[in-house]
Amino acid sequence: MSFEFLDPTVATSISVPLAKRPLNLNGRVVGLFDNTKEQADIVLEALGEELMRNYGVKEVMTRRGIHYSRPAPRDTVEEMARKCDVVICALGG
Amino acid sequence: MSKELSASSCHEAIEFFYSKPWSDGMPVIPPTKPLVAAMLSGTRRDPSAVIGLVPPNFEALSVQRIAEHAVMAGAKPEYMPVIIGAMQAVLEEKLNMHGVQTTIHGAAPLLIVNGPYAKTIGINGGRGCFGPGFRANTTIGRTVRLILYNVGGGYPSASFSCFGAAIRYAYCIAENEADSPWEPLSVTRGFKADDNVITAVQCDSPQLVHDDANDDPKRLHVSTTDCMASFGGMNAYRATDMVVALAPDIADNFAKAGMSKNEVHKLLIEKAGRRVGDTKRGGLWRIERLNRYVTPVDPNDDSCWIPTIQEPSRLFLVVAGGRPGATTAVMHGWNETTRGVSVKYEV
Numbered sequence: 001m002s003f004e005f006l007d008p009t010v011a012t013s014i015s016v017p018l019a020k021r022p023l024n025l026n027g028r029v030v031g032l033f034d035n036t037k038e039q040a041d042i043v044l045e046a047l048g049e050e051l052m053r054n055y056g057v058k059e060v061m062t063r064r065g066i067h068y069s070r071p072a073p074r075d076t077v078e079e080m081a082r083k084c085d086v087v088i089c090a091l092g093g
Numbered sequence: 094m095s096k097e098l099s100a101s102s103c104h105e106a107i108e109f110f111y112s113k114p115w116s117d118g119m120p121v122i123p124p125t126k127p128l129v130a131a132m133l134s135g136t137r138r139d140p141s142a143v144i145g146l147v148p149p150n151f152e153a154l155s156v157q158r159i160a161e162h163a164v165m166a167g168a169k170p171e172y173m174p175v176i177i178g179a180m181q182a183v184l185e186e187k188l189n190m191h192g193v194q195t196t197i198h199g200a201a202p203l204l205i206v207n208g209p210y211a212k213t214i215g216i217n218g219g220r221g222c223f224g225p226g227f228r229a230n231t232t233i234g235r236t237v238r239l240i241l242y243n244v245g246g247g248y249p250s251a252s253f254s255c256f257g258a259a260i261r262y263a264y265c266i267a268e269n270e271a272d273s274p275w276e277p278l279s280v281t282r283g284f285k286a287d288d289n290v291i292t293a294v295q296c297d298s299p300q301l302v303h304d305d306a307n308d309d310p311k312r313l314h315v316s317t318t319d320c321m322a323s324f325g326g327m328n329a330y331r332a333t334d335m336v337v338a339l340a341p342d343i344a345d346n347f348a349k350a351g352m353s354k355n356e357v358h359k360l361l362i363e364k365a366g367r368r369v370g371d372t373k374r375g376g377l378w379r380i381e382r383l384n385r386y387v388t389p390v391d392p393n394d395d396s397c398w399i400p401t402i403q404e405p406s407r408l409f410l411v412v413a414g415g416r417p418g419a420t421t422a423v424m425h426g427w428n429e430t431t432r433g434v435s436v437k438y439e440v
Binding site (some may be wrong): 002006008039 | 099101102103106147243381408428
């Protein structure tokens with residue numbers, strides 16, 4: 001005898017595999033995403049300078065979210081996905 | 094339509110749920126087709142109607158999914174209108190459920206139910222209303238939590254909540270309208286007294302404040318306003334919501350002194366606060382965070398007063414709990430991105 005019941009979960013979200021990691025950053029475009037929490041901008045600015053100076057990064061593109069408690073705007077996510085080889089997110093505190 | 098699963102017995106089905114991240118740690122009732130159909134009889138809404146998108150995965154929530162989770166939580170069909178109303182409020186953008194689903198904090202949406210239907214189905218606003226022990230309160234609150242888990246994907250593994258919180262099992266009360274000397278929260282928020290309204294506010298766990306030694310409002314507010322201004326709560330550092338629930342005996346003492354609900358609301362806002370010199374001794378104080386306040390705060394003036402309630406609309410004042418009880422429950426808020434939401438629901 002079997003007992004039938006319903007699966008209550010919703011699984012239309014698609015899991016996306018992690019993007020392939022580049023071996024180095026030479027000639028790459030690196031995105032820096034600031035989630036707006038205090039001092040994330042300071043950390044990212046220093047990081048961006050270091051990446052340009054010592055890691056051969058071609059260009060750094062900085063974007064800022066609306067608020068750290070809100071999702072990153074879709075336009076920003078899509079723009080960074082289109083233009084950047086690598087994106088680094090930072091949260092302050 | 095949901096996928097059908099099978100087990101050899103009801104008990105095995107319950108154990109199956111434990112093998113998935115689908116329960117809150119307590120046993121769930123397996124949502125069989127007959128039980129879900131019976132649950133759907135509690136609402137006139139079409140099972141395929143979508144109520145909203147549940148964060149953080151932003152999956153669509155249908156009435157059918159709500160019914161499945163209501164079965165799992167142990168709810169009765171007549172609770173469905175309240176649960177649907179609760180989900181409408183919880184999923185409204187301005188409540189920012191996404192932020193609370195992923196926060197380090199332990200906040201949860203407190204559901205406050207007003208209107209005659211709460212009484213009809215037995216949502217407790219009186220003695221012991223925060224529980225445990227009351228089926229409607231517990232299972233309505235639990236249904237919301239299970240939906241936030243299974244439809245939103247806000248499992249503990251996805252949440253960053255440092256401690257979690259007991260209020261994340263269930264956080265649902267009625268206002269004790271029968272024992273209140275004043276108009277209910279729903280009326281304060283612009284609805285009619287006989288409207289069925291549910292209000293969701295992102296809140297911390299209740300802090301209970303006791304005062305059986307005073308009936309003069311000048312002294313009666315002191316323990317409450319001190320707790321409201323506590324450096325342990327988020328309201329000391331930013332403009333956010335707060336719920337204060339006065340027990341009927343406390344509300345009566347204010348009313349006997351001739352105070353309206355609006356006057357008590359004003360008194361609490363006027364008296365709850367800290368000065369800059371006190372606030373900057375530690376806690377979350379930081380110069381670059383001053384933009385989280387709405388009122389002007391001069392960091393160089395130690396005497397500058399920082400009101401705990403930064404905007405009057407952020408204090409939700411209700412009467413709840415039983416008699417006797419010289420107690421007030423203070424529920425601190427979360428952050429500046431949320432605003433409490435009230436929804437009139439159809440029965």
